[in-house]
Amino acid sequence: MNASDSQIMRETAARIRKHVRWYVLGCVGFIILAGIFIWLGVLVFMGRDLPRSFILLAVGGLWLLWDMAKSWNYKTSLPSDFCGINESDAPELFALVKSVTDDLGINQLSRIYLCPDAFAAVFIRPSIKSIFSKSPQLELVLGLGFLTQLSDKQLKTVLYHEFGHYVQESIRETGSVYRIGQF
Numbered sequence: 001m002n003a004s005d006s007q008i009m010r011e012t013a014a015r016i017r018k019h020v021r022w023y024v025l026g027c028v029g030f031i032i033l034a035g036i037f038i039w040l041g042v043l044v045f046m047g048r049d050l051p052r053s054f055i056l057l058a059v060g061g062l063w064l065l066w067d068m069a070k071s072w073n074y075k076t077s078l079p080s081d082f083c084g085i086n087e088s089d090a091p092e093l094f095a096l097v098k099s100v101t102d103d104l105g106i107n108q109l110s111r112i113y114l115c116p117d118a119f120a121a122v123f124i125r126p127s128i129k130s131i132f133s134k135s136p137q138l139e140l141v142l143g144l145g146f147l148t149q150l151s152d153k154q155l156k157t158v159l160y161h162e163f164g165h166y167v168q169e170s171i172r173e174t175g176s177v178y179r180i181g182q183f
Helices: 003-045 053-072 091-104 128-132 144-149 152-167 170-182
Strands: 083-085 109-115 120-124 138-143
Touching (some): 091 109, 120 152, 138 144, 138 152, 144 152
């Protein structure tokens, strides 16, 4: 990757962040507008002399706020063959992961999963909450093929590569777009 590619990636990341901010601002504006319509609908229901169409707008505002609340708590599911493990299950692996995360200054790894494939990834579960979080919870998935076929040094290299995506913030840039798409 040369300097111009790096500059293009930074500009693209800045554009994505700008669009995410506008999206969030639009959501906040929508919530305020829905709240106003709900308030006006309540006033009409209580006998104020306002157009009755405000009741319909209030019901629509409540329905859309309900959908926004549901999406706020939306959790994506993992494939069924991802198996979560604890430190007591694989202390050597956890020690290896801890050494890599300590070297990179990452302290928010929440779960490690194993899968049957030769696969490795660091990810943030997509949710609307994680857009606003300064330090979203990272999760790691490692394939059993890596664990059985690679030496500790090779596995550490794979871990540095995967955590490098987080350190370089590429997960945050693409993740926010994915989370907004889920919303």
